[in-house]
Amino acid sequence: MSDATLPAIAAPRQRAPGIWRQSWYRFRRNRAGLIGLAMVTLVVLVALLAPFAAPFAPDDTSAMLRGAARRAPSALHWLGTDRNGYDVFTRMIYGARTALAVGLGAMIIASVIGVIIGGIAGYAGGMVDELLMRFAEFFMVIPVFVVILAVVRLFGIVVVGTWLEDIPNLNLMTIIVLLGCFEWPPIARMARAEFLRLRNSEFVEAAHCIGSSRRDILLRHILPNAMPPLIVLVALGIGGAILAETMVSFLGFGDPRAVSWGQSLYFNYEALKVAPWAVLSPGAALFVTVLGFNLLADGLTDAFNPRTRQ
Amino acid sequence: MGTARYIARRLIFSLCLILGVSVILFAMINAIGNPVEVLLAERPGITEEMIQAVTEYYGLNGSVTDRYFTWIWALLRLDFGTSIIYNLPVSEMLVTYGLETLKIQVPAILIALLVSVLISVLAATRQYSRVDFGVIASAMVGHSMPGFLLGIVLILIFSYSLGILPSYGAYSTRNPLWGSDVADALWHMVLPVGMLVFFNCATLTLLLRSSLVDVLRQDFITAARASGLPERRVVFGHALRNAFIPVLTYLGILFGLMLGTAPVTETVFTWPGLGALYIMAIQQLDYPLIMGATMVITVMLVTATLLTDIAYVAIDPRIRLG
Amino acid sequence: MLSTLAPASSPPVVAAPAPLLQVRDLRVHFHTREGVVRAVDGVDYHVNPAETLGIVGESGSGKTVSSLATLRLVPPPARMAGGQILFEGQDLLAKKPAEMAALRGRRIAMIFQNPATSLNPIYSIGAQLGEILMWHEKASRAEADARVVELLGLVGISDPGARLRQFPHELSGGMKQRVGIARALLCNPSLVLADEPTTALDVTIQAQILELLADLQKRFRMSMVLVTHDMGVVARMASRITVMYAGRVCESADAATIFNAPRHPYTRALLESMPRIDHSYTGAARRPLPTIAGRPPNLLNPPPGCRFHDRCPEAAPECRRLLPLETPVGPGHTVSCLKRGSEGIAA
Numbered sequence: 021m022s023d024a025t026l027p028a029i030a031a032p033r034q035r036a037p038g039i040w041r042q043s044w045y046r047f048r049r050n051r052a053g054l055i056g057l058a059m060v061t062l063v064v065l066v067a068l069l070a071p072f073a074a075p076f077a078p079d080d081t082s083a084m085l086r087g088a089a090r091r092a093p094s095a096l097h098w099l100g101t102d103r104n105g106y107d108v109f110t111r112m113i114y115g116a117r118t119a120l121a122v123g124l125g126a127m128i129i130a131s132v133i134g135v136i137i138g139g140i141a142g143y144a145g146g147m148v149d150e151l152l153m154r155f156a157e158f159f160m161v162i163p164v165f166v167v168i169l170a171v172v173r174l175f176g177i178v179v180v181g182t183w184l185e186d187i188p189n190l191n192l193m194t195i196i197v198l199l200g201c202f203e204w205p206p207i208a209r210m211a212r213a214e215f216l217r218l219r220n221s222e223f224v225e226a227a228h229c230i231g232s233s234r235r236d237i238l239l240r241h242i243l244p245n246a247m248p249p250l251i252v253l254v255a256l257g258i259g260g261a262i263l264a265e266t267m268v269s270f271l272g273f274g275d276p277r278a279v280s281w282g283q284s285l286y287f288n289y290e291a292l293k294v295a296p297w298a299v300l301s302p303g304a305a306l307f308v309t310v311l312g313f314n315l316l317a318d319g320l321t322d323a324f325n326p327r328t329r330q
Numbered sequence: 331m332g333t334a335r336y337i338a339r340r341l342i343f344s345l346c347l348i349l350g351v352s353v354i355l356f357a358m359i360n361a362i363g364n365p366v367e368v369l370l371a372e373r374p375g376i377t378e379e380m381i382q383a384v385t386e387y388y389g390l391n392g393s394v395t396d397r398y399f400t401w402i403w404a405l406l407r408l409d410f411g412t413s414i415i416y417n418l419p420v421s422e423m424l425v426t427y428g429l430e431t432l433k434i435q436v437p438a439i440l441i442a443l444l445v446s447v448l449i450s451v452l453a454a455t456r457q458y459s460r461v462d463f464g465v466i467a468s469a470m471v472g473h474s475m476p477g478f479l480l481g482i483v484l485i486l487i488f489s490y491s492l493g494i495l496p497s498y499g500a501y502s503t504r505n506p507l508w509g510s511d512v513a514d515a516l517w518h519m520v521l522p523v524g525m526l527v528f529f530n531c532a533t534l535t536l537l538l539r540s541s542l543v544d545v546l547r548q549d550f551i552t553a554a555r556a557s558g559l560p561e562r563r564v565v566f567g568h569a570l571r572n573a574f575i576p577v578l579t580y581l582g583i584l585f586g587l588m589l590g591t592a593p594v595t596e597t598v599f600t601w602p603g604l605g606a607l608y609i610m611a612i613q614q615l616d617y618p619l620i621m622g623a624t625m626v627i628t629v630m631l632v633t634a635t636l637l638t639d640i641a642y643v644a645i646d647p648r649i650r651l652g
Numbered sequence: 653m654l655s656t657l658a659p660a661s662s663p664p665v666v667a668a669p670a671p672l673l674q675v676r677d678l679r680v681h682f683h684t685r686e687g688v689v690r691a692v693d694g695v696d697y698h699v700n701p702a703e704t705l706g707i708v709g710e711s712g713s714g715k716t717v718s719s720l721a722t723l724r725l726v727p728p729p730a731r732m733a734g735g736q737i738l739f740e741g742q743d744l745l746a747k748k749p750a751e752m753a754a755l756r757g758r759r760i761a762m763i764f765q766n767p768a769t770s771l772n773p774i775y776s777i778g779a780q781l782g783e784i785l786m787w788h789e790k791a792s793r794a795e796a797d798a799r800v801v802e803l804l805g806l807v808g809i810s811d812p813g814a815r816l817r818q819f820p821h822e823l824s825g826g827m828k829q830r831v832g833i834a835r836a837l838l839c840n841p842s843l844v845l846a847d848e849p850t851t852a853l854d855v856t857i858q859a860q861i862l863e864l865l866a867d868l869q870k871r872f873r874m875s876m877v878l879v880t881h882d883m884g885v886v887a888r889m890a891s892r893i894t895v896m897y898a899g900r901v902c903e904s905a906d907a908a909t910i911f912n913a914p915r916h917p918y919t920r921a922l923l924e925s926m927p928r929i930d931h932s933y934t935g936a937a938r939r940p941l942p943t944i945a946g947r948p949p950n951l952l953n954p955p956p957g958c959r960f961h962d963r964c965p966e967a968a969p970e971c972r973r974l975l976p977l978e979t980p981v982g983p984g985h986t987v988s989c990l991k992r993g994s995e996g997i998a999a
Contacts, residue, residue: 052470158350161635163590163627166608167355170620173612174362263476267594270478271609285478292482293490300486303479311474318470457728547727549769556723557784557835558757567783568772575774647819648773 043248043323053319059312067116074110078279081105090295102284102298103291111284112305118280119309122196122265123258129200131254134207135243141208142215143238153212156205164202165264171198172273191275195268199261207253214246248324252317259313266306281306337640344636351628352405355621356398365617405625411618413611420622423607428589428626430500431596431603434519435588438526443581445527446534450573451565453535454542465539472532477591481525481598488521495521498600522599530584537580542573575646578638586634589627670741671698672875673722673843678735680717680726689951691717691730693899696978699843702873704866706890706907708880708922712948714899715879716765719845722877723760724752739843758788761836763865765848767828771820777804778816781835788839803834808864826857830864837868844869847879862889883926887911892984895919898948898959901978905985915987917964918944956998958990966991974998 047053066073081104093100099108141152175194179185187193218224219242227237268274269282276283281302288298362368366385392400404411410420453465472480489497496502500518501511508514545551546569554564592605600606604623611619642649675697682689692714699705709715720726722737724744737744739760744752764770772780781803782796791799797816804812807830820828829849836844846865850858866889869876878889886893887907894904895918903916914920924942946963949955955962961971974996976988990996 158347158354161347161628161631162351162354163587163624163631166590166593166624166627167358169593169609170612170624171358171362174359174368174615177368177615178362259474266476267478271593271597273612289482292485296486296490299482303476303482307475307479310476311471314470314474549764549766550772552720552725552727553762553764553770553832553835554772554780555725556756556762557838558753558755559784559787560753563783563787568775571774572772646774647776648821 039245039248043320047319047323050319050322052315053323056312056315056317056319059308060316063116063309063312064120066113067120070113070117074107074113076107076110078106078110078114080107080110090291090298092295093297099301100295100297102288102295104287106284108284108298108301111279112281112301114279115281115284115302115305116309118192118278119262119265119306122192122199122280123262123313125196126199126203126261126265127254127257129197130203130207130257131250133201134204135211135250137204138208138211138213139215139238139243139246142212143219143242145216145219149212152208156208159202159205162202164199165267168195168198168202168264168268169271169273172268176273189275189278192265192278192280195265195274196261199264203257203261207250207257210249210253211246214249215242218242218245248320252320252324255313255317255320259310259317262306262313263310333643336643340636340639344632347632347635348625348629349402351632352402352625353398355624355628356401357394359617359621360394360397368615401621410622410625413619414616415611415614415619416616420618423619424604424622424626427602427604427607430601431589431592431605433500434522434526434595434601434603435592437519438523439530439581439584439588441523442527442530442534446531446538447570449531449535450538450542451570453539454546454569454573455565457543457546462539465535469532469535469539472528473536475529475532477525477529478594478598480528481521481595484521484525485598497521500602522595522601525598526595533580534577534584537577538573541576542569545569545573548572571645575642578641578645582634582638582641583631585637586631589623589630671738672701672740673699673877674736674738675718675722676736676738678718678721678737679733680714680721680730681733683729683731684952687952690733690899690954691951692721693951693954694735695896695899695901697894697901697904699875699877700892701842701875702869703891704869704876704878704889706878706880706886706893707896708883708886708893709896710881710948712898712951713896715881715896716847718896719762719847719877719879722845723756723762725756754788757784757841758839759841760843760845761839761841763829763832763836763844763846763849766852767825767832768820768852770832771828773820776817776819777823777831781831781838784835784838799838800834803837804831806837806868807831807834808860809834825853826861829853829857829861833861833864833868837872840872840874842874844874844876845879846876848881849878850885851880851882858885865889883922895922898954899951900959901986901988902960903985903987903989904978905982909982909985915981915985915992916989917966917991918960921963921965957996958988970996 075098085105090103091101099112102108102111137152137156141149172191172194176191179190184190224237224241227241232241265274265280266282266285269278269280270285270289272286274280274282274286284302285299288295292299359365366381408421410424412418413420413423416423449465449469453462456462485497488495496518500515502514502518546565551564551569554568555561559568589604592603593609594605595601596603596605597609604626607619608623610616611623675695678692678695679690680692682691691712695714695718697705697707707715707718717726717730721732722739722744724732726732732745735745739755744755747755771777775783778797778800781800782791782793785791785796785799786793789795800816801812804815809815809827809830815823815831820831823831829852833849836846849865850861853861862885865876865878868874876889878886880886890907892904892906893910895902895910895916897918902918903910903914910919911923914923921942921944925944927941944963949959949962955972957970957972957974958964958967958976961967964971968991971990974990975998976990976994976996978986978988979992979994981987981992988994
């Protein structure tokens with residue numbers, strides 16, 4: 021969420037500051053949240069401007085030919101070169117694109133599944149609620165990380181020779197889809213709790229009374245009011261998904277064709293002793309990104325929940 | 331409903347969860363592709379007979395449902411099959427490697443718990459002070475620091491720069507430290523345990539401190555102080571126990587995912603545990619080992635969830651059983 | 653313990669008995685991000701042995717904070733900013749933390765406003781009350797249990813033996829408040845601070861609890877500070893009344909004087925805004941219930957002069973400039989109002 025859009029959404033329609041604008045006022049006073057927002061903005065800008073910001077092309081291994089692989093940071097290669105002759109700084113910058121694609125992709129999938137399942141459970145209640153929430157519990161006890169490792173590996177073998185192989189970055193797509201398909205239960209739980217709470221609220225009752233359609237009530241009255249806690253979960257989830265993809269790649273099950281921080285870590289970990297910069301740089305980028313999203317989520321929690329802070 | 335009946339009901343539900351997950355896992359693995367074809371995919375020039383032989387050998391003739399029931403029936407008898415690459419009983423391997431994992435994970439969680447309690451009390455009783463701010467900031471940083479990155483930094487410092495701690499393995503191949511196997515094992519544990527303690531501690535402190543701050547603001551804490559109870563008892567007896575309630579869930583996940591998060595830790599430190607074994611099994615497509623390890627990790631997670639539920643009942647009398 | 657109380661002697665003596673609690677020029681400041689809030693700003697009152705002092709004021713007048721200050725338990729970001737609190741002649745603010753802790757619960761006890769939140773939800777009644785006895789009196793578990801049962805019976809809880817093992821959430825609101833009262837009386841304190849003890853309760857329960865408190869106060873000859881915003885409550889409970897407004901004392905006198913001959917404009921306005929049973933507020937002969945126009949000042953930047961001046965019907969120009977000091981206007985009757993002859997200081 022960007023600082024510019026928040027007040028703009030609420031401003032034209034309401035005279036009294038709406039929930040979004042009020043939250044923004046509170047968020048602005050939260051130092052941790054602002055630092056998080058700055059870090060996330062930085063990562064987003066770097067990802068968008070990668071071709072302009074990076075000194076080399078992401079697949080440029082010319083240093084290798086010059087015999088300059090695994091060189092320490094210098095004026096030419098700001099963060100050194102790695103064992104394949106890539107410029108570490110360049111790979112770090114392009115990695116931001118992959119990271120954000122993974123984080124956003126996974127959380128969009130998770131949010132859609134989570135809000136639909138949780139929303140239905142909370143709004144319908146009764147047997148449907150019971151069944152859907154038990155279903156969510158199954159997903160909560162699946163050891164996601166190890167399952168993803170196995171599925172990515174097996175899937176990678178099966179697709180060989182099929183049309184699926186032609187999909188660019190298929191491996192990365194698989195990881196994104198799997199993360200999305202496994203990370204929805206917390207969102208579903210929160211959405212259920214919010215829908216349950218809002219379903220019985222007075223303004224929804226009022227909407228019923230003036231004859232609003234069920235679709236209108238769900239999409240225009242309940243969903244917008246259920247958003248704040250969900251946004252916090254999504255912000256946290258983006259950081260979590262980026263971390264998960266990096267670890268999958270670090271263990272060697274990532275997409276060999278993707279320029280990701282996890283791939284850099286995987287390829288260079290063996291050479292940690294000789295060229296630590298090639299490992300530390302993508303690691304630091306990952307750390308800044310995850311910290312940024314965590315701080316942002318923290319600030320949003322306080323902004324949406326004024327009573328937690330004095 | 332009585333406590334015993336509640337626990338019995340949760341136990342039955344837990345068994346259902348495990349069965350459910352086993353179905354999902356089995357279906358997923360089989361949906362991806364026939365194990366035999368996957369196994370032989372990377373071997374060029376295989377013949378129809380070879381496929382037949384392997385299928386026969388691993389009992390992969392029957393329908394998917396038949397195979398599922400054969401597998402689950404064997405699991406119930408704790409028969410996990412035989413590893414394809416090591417040719418050893420999977421159950422035996424899981425125990426051997428699992429113990430190596432628990433050896434670093436259990437102490438790490440316990441130490442982290444102790445340390446985070448002390449730090450949280452220190453910070454929460456001095457809310458808004460510099461100490462508190464420092465604790466929040468470093469806990470947030472530690473919580474966002476990927477565990478393996480921390481491990482890498484520790485290796486760079488203590489193994490490569492200072493050269494005082496080993497960077498890989500659980501034992502020295504020869505010449506154990508001070509000639510003692512115990513000392514040698516402990517010496518190898520320092521870095522992986524240190525990394526896990528730091529990581530667990532950061533998250534636990536973050537949760538516990540904020541929960542403790544909330545509880546310390548409650549009326550019953552003022553009431554306990556107004557009754558003249560010493561501060562030590564107010565904080566540790568009255569506040570801490572209440573503050574733990576929201577942290578229990580995370581603690582349960584920490585215990586439950588001990589094995590699930592092991593692959594990363596054990597890759598960083600080349601630790602011969604279940605996580606490293608799992609990575610190996612996936613790389614080598616060792617189906618019995620993959621399925622066995624995944625089920626053990628699942629059972630661990632479900633058990634921890636069950637114990638968390640029971641702990642809630644034990645610690646919080648307000649929970650209505652049902 | 654009871655021996656420390658003043659003996660039940662003959663009524664009005666010429667020389668007033670030495671007060672059990674004397675609060676002098678108490679100041680409590682909240683240090684917030686926006687600035688310093690003077691929640692209690694130079695408050696004086698005293699409590700005689702075996703009497704009930706009612707402290708009346710609207711929310712935010714500093715009455716609760718000043719009773720917490722008596723126990724030196726003001727919550728951060730509040731800080732004691734000055735004054736004296738003499739208990740049996742000794743300044744509590746000068747005591748060491750350990751000495752102070754030994755007084756809390758044993759000599760000075762407190763009853764809280766909300767019984768739902770002032771009992772620890774995860775300990776049984778017997779455990780949390782017994783703990784206090786075991787700490788202060790070094791009682792054994794069995795002795796503590798026996799004493800707790802005795803007190804639970806005394807505060808009107810049926811089947812007290814069975815309640816020992818019950819948890820707060822299993823009791824009704826009124827029951828919980830009775831437990832809270834029993835907790836305060838465990839060690840026979842000579843002073844009980846009751847902070848709005850009935851506000852959170854149903855009206856029918858309120859009367860029972862007040863009756864119980866009045867009865868216990870007489871029976872144990874203890875002193876009580878009853879903090880409330882409800883004039884009706886002080887009317888039936890207190891022998892003397894102190895009226896507070898915006899962190900300062902307006903008027904102090906015995907109950908009869910406050911109700912029959914109030915001097916301070918705020919006290920008068922407060923009394924007029926009480927609904928009366930002999931007036932009709934509906935129907936043909938109705939008249940509006942008088943209210944005090946305006947709202948209490950922001951204590952972050954209190955207006956100069958008398959705190960009440962912008963709501964006061966009698967305000968004169970000097971009221972905007974000078975802060976009135978408490979001045980005696982009759983026996984045991986003090987008022988802070990320039991129009992009643994108080995001296996004013998520029999502040």
